[in-house]
Amino acid sequence: xxxxxxxxTPRQQWGLRTAGAALPPVALRRMATGESEETARVELTAxxxxxxxxxPGQTRGEARVFQALISAYGRHRLTLTGGxxxxxxxxxxxxxxxxxxxxxxxxxxxxALANGPxxxxxxxxxxAGDRAGIRLTLPGMRMLLAQISETSWLxxxxxxxxxxxxxxxQWVPELPEEAEHIAAQDTELAGIAHHLSATLRRIxxxxxxxxxxxxxxxxxxxxxxxLHLIEACDAMPTVxxxxxxxxxxxxxxxxxxxxxxxxxxxxxxxxxxxxxxxxAAVSSRSPGGAARALCHLAGLNTTPVLVRAAQHALGVAAxxxxxxxxxxxxxxxxxxxxxxxxxxxxxHGTDPCLPPGTEEVTDLPEEVLLGIGSDASGRSFxxxxxxAVNAGRTELVRLLDWALAAATRSARCPDWTRTAHEHGxxxxxxxxxxxxxxxxxxxAVSTTGVYRVSLDxxxxxxxxxxxDAVEWEREAAPSQSAAVLLAxxxxxxxxxxxxxxxxxxxxxxVLPNAVxxxxxxxxxxxxxxxxxxxxxxxxxLGRLHDREASTQGASDGHWRTDxxxxxxxxxxxxxxxxxxxxxxxxxxxDGEAANTAAVDSPAYLRHLAAHRAAFDPFAARYLxxxxxxxxxxxxxxxxxxxxxxxxTTDLSALACQEIRPxxxxxxxxxxxxxxxxxxxxxxxxxYIEHA
Numbered sequence: 227x228x229x230x231x232x233x234x235t236p237r238q239q240w241g242l243r244t245a246g247a248a249l250p251p252v253a254l255r256r257m258a259t260g261e262s263e264e265t266a267r268v269e270l271t272a273x274x275x276x277x278x279x280x281x282p283g284q285t286r287g288e289a290r291v292f293q294a295l296i297s298a299y300g301r302h303r304l305t306l307t308g309g310x311x312x313x314x315x316x317x318x319x320x321x322x323x324x325x326x327x328x329x330x331x332x333x334x335x336x337x338a339l340a341n342g343p344x345x346x347x348x349x350x351x352x353x354a355g356d357r358a359g360i361r362l363t364l365p366g367m368r369m370l371l372a373q374i375s376e377t378s379w380l381x382x383x384x385x386x387x388x389x390x391x392x393x394x395x396q397w398v399p400e401l402p403e404e405a406e407h408i409a410a411q412d413t414e415l416a417g418i419a420h421h422l423s424a425t426l427r428r429i430x431x432x433x434x435x436x437x438x439x440x441x442x443x444x445x446x447x448x449x450x451x452x453l454h455l456i457e458a459c460d461a462m463p464t465v466x467x468x469x470x471x472x473x474x475x476x477x478x479x480x481x482x483x484x485x486x487x488x489x490x491x492x493x494x495x496x497x498x499x500x501x502x503x504x505x506a507a508v509s510s511r512s513p514g515g516a517a518r519a520l521c522h523l524a525g526l527n528t529t530p531v532l533v534r535a536a537q538h539a540l541g542v543a544a545x546x547x548x549x550x551x552x553x554x555x556x557x558x559x560x561x562x563x564x565x566x567x568x569x570x571x572x573x574h575g576t577d578p579c580l581p582p583g584t585e586e587v588t589d590l591p592e593e594v595l596l597g598i599g600s601d602a603s604g605r606s607f608x609x610x611x612x613x614a615v616n617a618g619r620t621e622l623v624r625l626l627d628w629a630l631a632a633a634t635r636s637a638r639c640p641d642w643t644r645t646a647h648e649h650g651x652x653x654x655x656x657x658x659x660x661x662x663x664x665x666x667x668x669x670a671v672s673t674t675g676v677y678r679v680s681l682d683x684x685x686x687x688x689x690x691x692x693x694d695a696v697e698w699e700r701e702a703a704p705s706q707s708a709a710v711l712l713a714x715x716x717x718x719x720x721x722x723x724x725x726x727x728x729x730x731x732x733x734x735x736v737l738p739n740a741v742x743x744x745x746x747x748x749x750x751x752x753x754x755x756x757x758x759x760x761x762x763x764x765x766x767l768g769r770l771h772d773r774e775a776s777t778q779g780a781s782d783g784h785w786r787t788d789x790x791x792x793x794x795x796x797x798x799x800x801x802x803x804x805x806x807x808x809x810x811x812x813x814x815x816d817g818e819a820a821n822t823a824a825v826d827s828p829a830y831l832r833h834l835a836a837h838r839a840a841f842d843p844f845a846a847r848y849l850x851x852x853x854x855x856x857x858x859x860x861x862x863x864x865x866x867x868x869x870x871x872x873x874t875t876d877l878s879a880l881a882c883q884e885i886r887p888x889x890x891x892x893x894x895x896x897x898x899x900x901x902x903x904x905x906x907x908x909x910x911x912x913y914i915e916h917a
Contacts, residue, residue, distance in 0.1 A: 251270055251276060251477070252266045252267050252270060254276060254475065254477060254478065255269070255270060255276050255277065257430065257431065257478075258276075258277060258427075258428040258429075258430055258431050258478055259277070259315055259316055259317065259318065259427075259428070259429075259430060260309070260313070260314060260315030260316065260429075260430040261315050261316075261317055262315070265315075265317060269317055269319075272319075273319070273320070275477075275481065276477045276478060277318055277424075277427050277428060277478065277480065278318055278319055278320045279320065279480065279481045279482065280318070280320060280321075280323075280423050280427070281320055281321050281366070282366070282483070283365065283366020283367055284320065284321055284322070284323070284366060284367050284368070284423070285419050285420055285423040286364075286366060286367065286412050286415070286419050287364035287365070287366055287367020287368075287369070288323060288367060288369075288422065288423040288426050288427070289415045289418070289419035289420075289422035289423050289426075290348055290364060290367075290411050290412070290415065291339065291348065291362075291364070291367075291369065291426070292422045292423070292425070292426040293411075293415060293422060293446065294338045294339055294347065294348055295311045295335075295338050295339075296311075296444050296445060296446065297338070298334065298337060298338030299311050299312075299334070299338070299442075300443070300445075301441050301442070301443040301458075301753075302441065302442055302443075303436075303440050303441055303442070303752060303885065304433070304436055304440065304442060305440065305885060305886060305887075306752065306885065307328065307330075307331055307334075307442075308327075308328025308330060308331060309327075309328060309429075309430070310429050310430070310432050310433070310436075310442040311331075311429065311442070312327045312328050312330075312331030312334060312335060313325060313326070313327055313429050313430075314326045314327065314328055315430070316426075316427070316429065318427040321368060322368045322369070322370065323368070323369045323370070323426070323427065324369075324370045324372050325369060325370065325371055325372065326371075326372045326373060327371060327374075329374075329378070332374060332378060332379070332382045333382050333385060333386070335371070336382050336383065336386050336393055337386060339351055339362070339393060340386060340392055340393050341392050341393070341394075341407075347392075348364060348411075349403075349404045349407030349408050349411065350364050350365055350400065350404045350405075350407070350408045351363070351364055351393060351394070352364075352394055352395065352396040352398065353379070353393055353394070353395055353396060354395065354396040355376035355379070356370070358370060358372055358373075359371045359372040359373055359374045359375075360374045360376065360379045361396075363396065364408075365408060414453070415453065417452055417453055418446065418452075418453045418454065418455060420480065420482050420553065420554070420557070421455050421467065421554070421557045421558065422455060423480075424467070424480035424554065424557075425444075425455060425467070425468060427480070428468060428469065428478065428480075431468040431469065431472060431474070431478075432444075432457070432459055432468065434472070434574065435457070435459035435460055435468075435472075435574055436459050436460075438460050438461075438756075439459065439460055439461050439754070439755045439756065440757075440886070441459055441461075441755075442459055443457070443458040443459050443461075444456065444457055444458075444459075445458070445722075447718075447721065447722045448661075449717070449718045449721055450636065450638040450639070450640060451638045452559075452636060452638055454558060454559065454718055455467075455558065456719070456722055457471070458722075458726060460574075461726055461755040461756075461838070462726060463719050463722050463723055463726060464573050464719060465558045465559055465563060465715075465718045465719055466558055466563045466564070466567075466573055467554055467557050467558055469554070470554075470558075470563070470564055470579050471573040471574045471575070471579075472573075472574045472575045473574075473575035473577045473578060473579040476551070476582060479551070479552070479554055479582075480553065480554050481550045481551045481552075481553055482550055482553025482554065483550060483553070484548065484549075484550050484553055490547050490633040490634065491544065491633070492540050492543040492544055492547065492629040492630070492632065492633040493516035493517075493540050493544070494516070495629075495632040495633040495635065496516055496519045496520045496523060496540070496628075496629060496632045496633075497515060497516050497519050499519075499523070499632045499635065499707050499710075499711070500519040500522060500523065500707050503642070503654070503706055503707040503710050504522070504705070504706055504707050507519070507522050507705075507707075508522050514533050514536075514537060516536075516537075516540060517533045517534070517536035517537040517540060518533055518536070520536040520539065520540060520625055520628060520629055520632075521533060521536050521625075522705055522707070523628045523632065523704070523705050523707050523708050524536075524621075524624050524625050524627075524628045524704050524705070524708070525675070525703075525704025525705050525708070526602055526621065526625075526704075527601065527602075527604070529601045531597045531598055531601045532598065532601050532602060532621075535598045535618075535621065535622055535625060536625050538587065538590070538622070539587055539622060539625035539626045539629050540629055542583040542586050542587040542626055543583065543626055543629035543630055543633060545583065545586070546581070546582045546583040546626075546630065547630070547633055547634075549582070551582070552582045555582070555630060555634050556634050558718075559636055559714070559715045559718050560630075560631060560633075560634030560635050560636060560711075560715065561581065561627065561630040561631045561633075561634045562631040562634070562635065562711040562712055562714065562715040563715045564579055564581070564627065564631075565627050565628065565631050565708075565711065565712060566699075566701070566712050566715060566716060567579070580623060581623065581626050581627055581630055583626055584623055584626065587622045587623065587625075587626045588619045588622050588623065590618075590622070592615055594618070595614075595615045595618030595619055595622075596611065596614045596615055596618060597618070598617075598618035598621055598622065599613070599614035599615060599616070599617030599618035599619075599620075599621065600614050600617075600618075602617060602618070602621040603617055628704075628708060631708075631711050632711065635711060635714070636714070639714055640656040640658070640669065640714060640717070641656060642654040642655070642656050642671075642710065643655050643656065652673060653670055653671060653672045653673065654669075654670070654671040654706070654710065655668070655669065655670045655671075656668075656669040657669070660681065660721065660724070661721065663684065663724055663737075664683070664684060664685050665681050665682060665683045665684040665685070665724075666681070666682045666683050667679075667680075667681060667717060667720060667721060668680050668681075668682050669713045669714070669717055670713075671706055671709040671710050671713055672706070672709070673706050674702075674706070675702055675703040675704060675705050675706050675708060675709045676700070676701070676702050676703075676709065677699075677700070677701060677702075677703060677709040677710070677712055677713040677716075678697065678699070678700045678713075679697075679698045679699045679700075679713055679716040679717055679720045680695050680696060680697045680698060680720075681695060681696040681698065681720060681723070681724060681727075682694070682695045683695070684696065684724070684736070686736050686737075688729045688732075688734055688736055689729055689736055691729075691731065692729060692730065696723070696724065696727045696736065698716060698719065698720035698723055699713075699716045699720070724736065724737055725737050728812070728837075732785075732812060732813040732815075733806075733810045733811060733812045733813070733837075733839075734812045734813070734837050735812070735836070735837045735838065738836040738837055739753070739835065739836050739837070739838060740836075741832050741835045741836050744828060745828070745831040745832055745834075745835040746831070746883070747826065747831065747840070747841075747842075747843050747846055747883045748883045748884070748885055749835070750831050750834050750835045750840045751840045751842065751883075751884065751885055751886070752885050753835060753838055753840075754834070754838050754839050754840035755838045755839065756811065756838075756839050756840075757839075757840045757841070757842055757886075758805070758809055758811060758839075758840070758841050758842065758845055759842045759844075759845060760842055760844035760845045760848070760892075760895075760896060761892065761895065762809065762845075763805065763845045763848065763849075764895065764899070764906075764910050764913075765910060766805070766808060767865070767903070767906045767910070768903075768906035768907030768908075768909075768910060769907075770801075770804065770861055771861055771862070771865070771903040771904060771906055771907075775860065775861070776858050776859060776860050776861070777799060777800050777801050777804065777858075777859065777861065777864065778799040778800050778857070778858060779800065779853055779854065779855050779856035779857060779859070780800055780802065780822060780823060780824050780825075780850075780853035780854065781822055781856050782799065782800070782822070782856060782857065783799060783800075783816060783821050783822055784798065784799060784800045784802055784803040784806075784813065784814060784820075784821050784822070784853075785797065785798055785799060785803055785813055785814065785815065785816055785821060786799040786816065787816065796815070796816050798813070800853050801849060801852050801853055801861070801864050802825050802849045802852075802853050805849065811839045812833070812834070812837035812839050814830075814833050818833065819832075819833075820832065820833035824849075824850040824853055824854060825841055825846050825849045825850050825853070826846045826847065826850040827850075842884060843880045843881070843883040843884055844872065844877070844880060844896050847868075847871050847872060847875055847880060848868035848869075848871060848872055849868065850871070851867045851868045851870065851871030851872075852864035852865065852867050852868040852871075854867065855867055861903060862903045865901075865903040865906075866901060866903075869899055869900075869901050872896055872897075872899060873897075877893050877896055877897065878893070881893070895913050898913070
């Protein structure tokens with residue numbers, strides 16, 4: 227596992243390892259800000275840090291602006307807004323933020339930031355024209371909307387005034403009621419302001435997270451009194467900061483001010499955790515009590531060699547926690563969130579996110595590393611010697627991970643109750659009602675370190691076969707105390723996970739979206755978590771030719787109960803149902819209008835919109851035509867119908883129903899589909915070879 231220690235050595239601190247090459251500082255900064263190379267280069271010569279830390283007033287103002295944008299934009303597509311929250315690029319400075327928004331988003335920004343009787347907006351916001359753009363100010367904060375002319379700004383304000391909301395010019399004095407509203411908004415965001423500001427200053431880091439669903443989705447959520455920033459771009463909520471979830475170099479991590487009162491003693495934190503959860507495990511009065519407690523927390527024996535290693539890790543952790551460069555370790559529920567991710571990767575990356583201090587904690591003589599590796603594994607390493615040395619480094623990083631996790635545990639942790647299991651084993655449990663839904667959040671931790679986080683008693687019909695519960699996470703930790711840290715962190719995400727949960731059999735959302743308007747293929751694609759494209763459909767058509775002898779038509783029911791088989795369960799009966807089942811798209815129930823409708827019909831589009839899924843217009847045209855043949859038909863017959871529908875359609879006009887780019891090479895693939903279903907595999911392979 228030598229690779230786990232290589233990404234962020236001192237020589238690579240300013241680079242990101244990608245395909246064996248490190249990105250220079252300019253490229254690294256541009257990845258976060260979207261700036262031009264020239265702008266990034268100029269800015270890097272003016273400030274010490276890759277992304278400058280904002281002043282306290284600037285931080286508070288940026289947090290308020292970002293929260294307003296998050297509330298106004300909600301879940302949105304980059305392709306429709308020109309960038310996350312309409313931001314094409316930005317330039318962060320200590321006392322100013324220069325933002326370049328897509329021109330089409332100006333009205334939306336004003337609507338988000340405007341204050342007035344009909345909206346919360348931003349109390350105290352003022353604007354002034356400038357040669358460089360429009361300057362926005364809040365108490366202690368400056369923001370420049372670059373390249374926006376005063377003429378465009380005034381025109382947008384005129385369109386807004388009909389709704390009696392206000393963005394006041396700079397010469398208007400502070401209104402009597404504004405001070406109270408400003409203070410209330412600052413207080414609401416006090417615990418998360420640094421996280422919000424730091425994320426806004428690195429907003430283009432979300433771009434790679436949208437590659438699957440195409441959506442940007444950030445929102446805030448309160449858990450045990452603390453406000454958290456949740457990222458759900460890929461339809462799976464995570465509370466980890468972007469720079470940690472993507473395992474980015476420390477140069478991109480935000481710094482912050484740390485007062486002497488806020489510096490956490492990791493030794494005290496580890497002892498306090500063990501004493502609370504497993505009081506019989508380690509005596510705080512024993513020599514090296516904190517180090518022994520850390521070994522227990524990490525699941526290691528307390529041999530003299532490992533105790534000394536734990537003492538070393540605690541010392542490094544103390545220095546890391548006192549360094550303002552690592553202030554974000556406390557964000558998002560603490561470092562336990564990183565410990566929940568796989569040691570071989572992260573939520574959105576492939577490289578492990580190593581803790582700050584990795585270089586220092588592993589900078590020990592080879593003989594010492596050899597002893598740590600041998601003691602931790604409980605075996606002697608004959609050859610190669612490097613295996614034991616690398617194992618020693620790995621254990622030191624694990625000890626540092628757990629020391630940081632314990633030290634950054636939220637002060638507002640849940641109350642744990644000791645409960646006897648029916649088999650005699652004792653475990654810890656915490657339950658609380660869900661804030662916005664019927665049901666209960668349940669945390670359970672066994673003495674062996676297995677933890678379970680679930681949402682129970684939801685009363686949802688689609689979960690009848692899943693015991694009316696959603697299990698958010700079930701994992702093993704090295705100790706019961708470690709499992710408590712991980713369960714407490716997982717609970718932050720579990721509380722907000724229900725709108726993203728799908729039942730396992732038909733992949734339907736357990737809380738379907740409300741569909742008010744009459745959906746179109748284009749609007750359904752815009753809201754979908756997953757879009758089945760024709761290219762993906764083409765990859766399996768040849769295999770269906772070999773596997774499926776016959777299917778029913780849509781009017782006969784996509785899913786039907788096979789009464790002759792004696793099973794109460796319905797099964798896929800149409801080509802659309804087979805494809806949906808194959809690719810885990812949501813399917814209708816028997817009795818729903820969508821179950822007997824073609825995929826391009828209003829009824830089926832409403833079903834897809836309710837469950838945030840879609841077929842692209844080319845796949846929809848093929849499947850609708852294939853399923854329109856009623857009765858039992860062979861796959862060959864249905865393919866001929868789908869083929870004819872595509873061949874007689876104006877594909878360029880059909881492409882207008884897509885919101886994503888449609889390239890001419892793709893249209894050539896659609897046009898070239900063979901009528902003979904036996905040739906489908908060869909056709910697809912030929913396209914792949916020449917793509």
